[in-house]
Amino acid sequence: MRRSWWILTIAVLLAAAPAAAQQGSVQVVAAGQLSTGDPMRTGGQQGYQPDFGLSWFQPTTRWGTLTFDAHAVRSNKDPRLGRALFAVRDLKTHGLSWNFSAGDTAYTPFLSDYGFNNLFAPQVTFRGGSISAAGGNTSLSVTAGRVTVLRDLFAANAEALGQSLFVARAGQKLTRWFEVVAHASRVRTQDLKEFNYLIESGDDVGAGVRVNATKTLQIIADAGLTSYRRKDATNWEQKPSLLVGAR
Numbered sequence: 001m002r003r004s005w006w007i008l009t010i011a012v013l014l015a016a017a018p019a020a021a022q023q024g025s026v027q028v029v030a031a032g033q034l035s036t037g038d039p040m041r042t043g044g045q046q047g048y049q050p051d052f053g054l055s056w057f058q059p060t061t062r063w064g065t066l067t068f069d070a071h072a073v074r075s076n077k078d079p080r081l082g083r084a085l086f087a088v089r090d091l092k093t094h095g096l097s098w099n100f101s102a103g104d105t106a107y108t109p110f111l112s113d114y115g116f117n118n119l120f121a122p123q124v125t126f127r128g129g130s131i132s133a134a135g136g137n138t139s140l141s142v143t144a145g146r147v148t149v150l151r152d153l154f155a156a157n158a159e160a161l162g163q164s165l166f167v168a169r170a171g172q173k174l175t176r177w178f179e180v181v182a183h184a185s186r187v188r189t190q191d192l193k194e195f196n197y198l199i200e201s202g203d204d205v206g207a208g209v210r211v212n213a214t215k216t217l218q219i220i221a222d223a224g225l226t227s228y229r230r231k232d233a234t235n236w237e238q239k240p241s242l243l244v245g246a247r
Contacts, residue, residue: 033152082104139169141169217246222242
């Protein structure tokens with residue numbers, strides 16, 4: 001079974017974890033999906049898809065909160081490890097609250113942090129790792145991995161595609177009314193299987209400011225530069241972007 005090293009790493013971490021300050025919880029889930037119809041309409045899903053999941057949640061005095069989630073699924077009639085995630089959350093050190101995760105998870109583009117209801121960017125599921133930290137004046141996050149597609153209704157059978165992503169973001173409040181933000185991303189695409197795509201490679205860098213003009217009014221500005229290469233093309237193109245608004 002693939003990713004056996006991943007389970008071994010979790011076992012070592014759990015063995016090293018201190019005694020819990022609070023009671024944790026374990027949840028076992030068993031489900032099944034049955035689908036019929038034209039293969040072009042069922043999206044390549046198998047006729048019968050089982051899902052057996054194990055979730056563990058454990059608060060500790062030293063490591064914050066430990067979370068483990070793993071699912072056994074079936075792919076091409078063979079059992080395999082589906083979605084699996086190990087995370088350490090709310091680990092407090094150096095004045096920051098840290099979150100670490102490894103495995104199958106999801107990323108929401110930072111654009112939603114600005115809070116504009118008329119701007120939308122879809123969530124991306126991926127297999128990799130992420131680190132984030134937040135404090136009174138500082139925030140940062142780094143995410144990297146391979147994009148995945150979920151092959152069943154339970155979001156348990158995650159299949160990695162030939163697309164890698166890297167996203168980094170940092171914010172710093174210089175005063176109680178003025179905050180600066182910097183962000184960068186990198187995407188490389190080789191094979192998305194049945195999904196069509198137009199852009200094969202892309203890099204993006206940018207920075208923004210958030211001004212708390214009053215207790216109820218924020219003024220936001222963000223500028224960036226995107227460099228991208230279209231599918232089957234050799235030349236790179238560059239485009240600037242600008243966002244200005246208030247909320």
